[in-house]
Amino acid sequence: MHELRIRKAVDADLQEIIRVWKSNIKTINTASDIADLFHSFKKYFFVLVATSAGMGFENNVIGFAGGAIRGGHGHISGIAVDEEYRMKGIGKDLLKTVEHEFIAKGFDKVTLEVRKSNRGAIGFYEKQGYKWQYIVKGYYADGEDAMVYEKKI
Numbered sequence: 001m002h003e004l005r006i007r008k009a010v011d012a013d014l015q016e017i018i019r020v021w022k023s024n025i026k027t028i029n030t031a032s033d034i035a036d037l038f039h040s041f042k043k044y045f046f047v048l049v050a051t052s053a054g055m056g057f058e059n060n061v062i063g064f065a066g067g068a069i070r071g072g073h074g075h076i077s078g079i080a081v082d083e084e085y086r087m088k089g090i091g092k093d094l095l096k097t098v099e100h101e102f103i104a105k106g107f108d109k110v111t112l113e114v115r116k117s118n119r120g121a122i123g124f125y126e127k128q129g130y131k132w133q134y135i136v137k138g139y140y141a142d143g144e145d146a147m148v149y150e151k152k153i
């Protein structure tokens with residue numbers, strides 16, 4: 001029996017966070033970019049792990065959410081769930097956990113960018129109460145536009 005559990009990320013999770021990030025998010029971020037973000041904003045990084053009941057044994061990370069502070073408010077740098085675990089409420093729980101951490105630290109707003117073509121993530125964010133603000137033309141290194149979203153928390 002596996003129990004899924006969200007907890008704060010620790011240093012030993014970094015390689016798995018990089019794996020989940022790079023295999024699920026279309027990105028040019030290198031492992032070292034992700035490590036820099038992780039080390040700067042560790043307290044806003046959470047992972048979802050599967051734990052075998054009773055044994056305390058932890059499988060690999062199957063999802064993560066990475067927050068940051070940007071411009072005096074909360075920011076979502078990355079969130080992803082391995083494909084076979086999607087649409088089970090995990091992304092929602094991870095996002096809520098980071099939002100609660102922002103609330104606990106006194107922030108009242110969260111922003112994020114998402115690729116214009118990423119309809120799935122856009123649908124997900126809108127369901128979580130994020131409101132579209134504006135487009136940043138050519139935001140991504142490959143030239144794609146970003147949609148900027150915001151949520152008051």
Ligand SMILES: CC(C)(COP(=O)(O)OP(=O)(O)OC[C@H]1O[C@@H](n2cnc3c(N)ncnc32)[C@H](O)[C@@H]1OP(=O)(O)O)[C@@H](O)C(=O)NCCC(=O)NCCS
Pocket residue numbers: 024025026077078079080081082085086087088089090091092093114118119120121123124125127
């Ligand atoms: C975006 C992502 C993290 C969502 O994770 P998830 O665990 O599948 O999402 P959940 O199961 O918690 O979904 C929560 C809600 O969002 C909706 N949702 C999730 N994925 C969706 C999609 N692709 N299209 C439309 N709605 C979606 C769900 O239907 C659910 O709605 P409900 O609350 O009414 O039931 C996941 O799809 C993913 O890892 N995508 C690839 C990485 C990525 O693009 N990340 C964002 C850019 S940084």
